[in-house]
Amino acid sequence: MALEQMFSKGKIQAQELRLQLGQAIPGAAERFQQAAMQIIQGTELQGQSFAQLLQKGELLTDRFLPALIQSFKGVSHGWEEASHSLNANINRLSSSWFNLRTAVTDGPFTGALNNVIL
Numbered sequence: 001m002a003l004e005q006m007f008s009k010g011k012i013q014a015q016e017l018r019l020q021l022g023q024a025i026p027g028a029a030e031r032f033q034q035a036a037m038q039i040i041q042g043t044e045l046q047g048q049s050f051a052q053l054l055q056k057g058e059l060l061t062d063r064f065l066p067a068l069i070q071s072f073k074g075v076s077h078g079w080e081e082a083s084h085s086l087n088a089n090i091n092r093l094s095s096s097w098f099n100l101r102t103a104v105t106d107g108p109f110t111g112a113l114n115n116v117i118l
Contacts, residue, residue, distance in 0.1 A: 032071035
């Protein structure tokens, strides 16, 4: 949604960059800022802070598309390591436990128990 709004407006604004894109893809906003600041080196925009560029609407999507693409590089790294983390294993255990409970309570045992109780 953030990308759609950026391209429809023709410029990159703080709301879409930091709140929407930054929450959806952690680290993307910071990487975009670094890439954008490299792009402005030697241009009329050099010397302005990133906040000033955002505030003035100077970050046009057609000009800063390479920086936006650059911000996505490296996002997928580390997923395999993260999948073996304690948190990931706890989530898998929780899902397995939920599936077991669902299988037991939705199976023939539940029907038999209901017949005994009713």
